[in-house]
Amino acid sequence: MRITALADALAEAERDGVSLGEVAxxxxxxxxxxxxxxxxxxxxxxxxxxxxxxxxxxxxxxKSVSGLVGGDAQKMTHPKGPLGGTVFTDAIAxxxxxxxxxxxxxxxxxxxxxxxxxxxxxxxxxxxxxxxxTDEALVRALATxxxxxxxxxxxxxxxxxxxxxxxxxxxAAGMAAGAGVxxxxxxxxxxxxxxxxxxxxxxxxxxxxxxxxxxxxCVYRNATGAAMALAxxxxxxxxVEFPIPVDEVIDxxxxxxxxxxxxxxxxxxxxxxxxxxxRKLARERLVQIKGKPKN
Amino acid sequence: xxxxxxxxxxxxxxxxxxxxAGACRIGLFAxxxxxxxxxxxxxxxHGSFAxxxxxxxxxxxxAGGLLGFPPDDERLRQSLELAEQAGVQLTFxxxxxxxxxxxxTARLTLMRDGRKAVVVGSSLGAGRxxxxxxxxxxxxxxxxxPALVFVAKDTPGIxxxxxGALARQGDNIATLKVSRAKKGGDAIHIYELDRPASEEAMQxxxxxxxxxxxxxxxxxx
Numbered sequence: 001m002r003i004t005a006l007a008d009a010l011a012e013a014e015r016d017g018v019s020l021g022e023v024a025x026x027x028x029x030x031x032x033x034x035x036x037x038x039x040x041x042x043x044x045x046x047x048x049x050x051x052x053x054x055x056x057x058x059x060x061x062x063k064s065v066s067g068l069v070g071g072d073a074q075k076m077t078h079p080k081g082p083l084g085g086t087v088f089t090d091a092i093a094x095x096x097x098x099x100x101x102x103x104x105x106x107x108x109x110x111x112x113x114x115x116x117x118x119x120x121x122x123x124x125x126x127x128x129x130x131x132x133x134t135d136e137a138l139v140r141a142l143a144t145x146x147x148x149x150x151x152x153x154x155x156x157x158x159x160x161x162x163x164x165x166x167x168x169x170x171x172a173a174g175m176a177a178g179a180g181v182x183x184x185x186x187x188x189x190x191x192x193x194x195x196x197x198x199x200x201x202x203x204x205x206x207x208x209x210x211x212x213x214x215x216x217x218c219v220y221r222n223a224t225g226a227a228m229a230l231a232x233x234x235x236x237x238x239x240v241e242f243p244i245p246v247d248e249v250i251d252x253x254x255x256x257x258x259x260x261x262x263x264x265x266x267x268x269x270x271x272x273x274x275x276x277x278x279r280k281l282a283r284e285r286l287v288q289i290k291g292k293p294k295n
Numbered sequence: 296x297x298x299x300x301x302x303x304x305x306x307x308x309x310x311x312x313x314x315x316a317g318a319c320r321i322g323l324f325a326x327x328x329x330x331x332x333x334x335x336x337x338x339x340x341h342g343s344f345a346x347x348x349x350x351x352x353x354x355x356x357x358a359g360g361l362l363g364f365p366p367d368d369e370r371l372r373q374s375l376e377l378a379e380q381a382g383v384q385l386t387f388x389x390x391x392x393x394x395x396x397x398x399x400t401a402r403l404t405l406m407r408d409g410r411k412a413v414v415v416g417s418s419l420g421a422g423r424x425x426x427x428x429x430x431x432x433x434x435x436x437x438x439x440x441p442a443l444v445f446v447a448k449d450t451p452g453i454x455x456x457x458x459g460a461l462a463r464q465g466d467n468i469a470t471l472k473v474s475r476a477k478k479g480g481d482a483i484h485i486y487e488l489d490r491p492a493s494e495e496a497m498q499x500x501x502x503x504x505x506x507x508x509x510x511x512x513x514x515x516x
Contacts, residue, residue, distance in 0.1 A: 001297065001298065024299060025299075028298065028299045028300075031298065032451075033298060033441075034300075039300065042304065043300075043303060043305075045306065046303050046304060046306065064310070065349065065350050065351075065352060095311060102309030102310045103310050104307060104309070104372075105308050105309055105310065105315070105352050105355065105372045106308065106309060106369070106372075107306065107307070107308055107309075107367055107369055108307065108308075108309050109303060109304060109305075109306050109307075110304060110305055110307055110421070110422070111302065111304070112302045112303075113301050113312055113421070114307065114309050114311050114312045114315070114316075115311065117309070120303075122435075141515075143299060143303075145297035145302070146300070146302040146303045149302035150298075150299065150301075152296060153297045153302065158302075158421075159420055159421075161420070173389075175302075178371050187372070211347060211350060212343065212346060212347040213310070213347055213350040213351060214310040214311050214351070215310070215350070230451075262321055278418060289388075
């Protein structure tokens with residue numbers, strides 16, 4: 001798609017009185033690689049796979065290859081805290097569920113990456129579990145999310161190795177926030193503010209996975225990413241406006257990523273990966289191929 | 296240009312688009328170069344593939360690709376066991392490949408029907424791959440297009456004969472690369488096409504006396 005600034009997408013949406021999701025679908029069809037119907041069919045399949053991952057992950061029973069993660073989504077289905085049973089707990093549970101399935105080699109939708117794949121289904125399907133929303137509206141929301149991610153890809157990065165976790169779960173949270181606002185009937189302008197309000201909160205987030213694997217803290221960071229997105233949605237729908245334009249927030253994420261030390265970019269050289277316990281777990285649990293008989 | 300479906304996608308078996316989905320695609324490409332399911336495969340893992348491969352299921356993803364499973368096939372999880380059942384003998388080793396290589400790289404040496412196929416491929420992120428070496432020849436193939444791959448004696452007129460055979464069937468060429476080990480020796484030819492080569496074109500190319508062996512590789516990524 002040709003759109004490289006959310007300000008341009010917002011201007012088009014307001015001019016034509018349509019949602020950002022509609023602008024995204026039009027722009028994708030205009031690019032000429034696929035028809036609009038093909039794009040909608042692919043997004044509907046993505047929605048189905050997201051639902052499948054949530055349904056597989058929520059009951060628990062999945063363990064990652066190392067055995068370090070799995071079973072936490074199930075705990076969230078019997079929450080003991082005061083927020084139990086709200087959109088908040090349901091979004092967190094679904095984000096954990098998808099990431100636990102991912103860590104156990106289940107089928108997920110990379111959105112935008114496999115490491116950040118829990119945030120978007122967490123937020124959208126968490127909201128859908130409390131609201132009456134159609135699959136068409138969810139597909140449209142996925143298009144909104146795709147538009148936001150595409151702008152982040154062009155202006156900044158979607159790779160933890162390039163920009164830290166702010167570029168993976170941070171970008172996913174921004175995508176989920178904008179998509180969530182439109183799913184709930186908010187305006188394109190509110191959606192754009194939700195992206196800015198969410199991503200300002202994930203700026204600087206490092207990528208520091210134990211042993212370099214998509215397990216700890218990735219699984220939990222998808223849950224907190226979903227929580228960040230809900231905060232952005234809540235503020236934007238209440239009329240809160242972030243003073244820095246969203247495209248400048250995205251540019252800032254890219255700038256921070258480029259100046260981030262390599263230890264904090266998926267190398268397991270710093271952050272939680274470099275803690276005494278992080279190193280110990282990586283050594284003990286994340287067994288490598290060397291010396292391990294295969295046949 | 297970024298597509299919506301690059302952002303909301305691909306649908307894949309986890310946990311990592313580079314270490315799992317991309318690794319699977321390298322296996323799929325190597326399987327095609329072997330002309331089908333290999334009898335034995337030596338998989339040498341380099342860089343980050345060697346360091347974090349087991350935890351990311353890179354070994355299972357490559358094995359699944361060798362069995363013909365795409366990146367979204369849940370059988371990837373059990374591919375090592377399925378390979379054993381299918382009689383495919385797999386050996387995994389960590390290695391340090393000589394020269395410049397992307398951190399996520401594997402060298403696959405496959406045997407099938409008495410013929411050896413060697414493929415070196417890198418996973419570039421988001422499931423995208425680049426094949427950098429085939430049977431000792433340096434190449435650049437992404438698997439994003441159907442491709443014709445063949446080794447031919449270095450003689451004048453080969454390209455003209457092949458492009459002629461393709462043109463007669465209306466098979467359009469997207470990219471074309473020829474590289475050879477030394478002057479007058481064999482050269483590898485890679486034609487990326489808009490659609491898989493027609494059987495008529497394949498027969499005409501196979502009939503050229505300079506062409507040693509020919510593979511039609513479907514779109515992998």
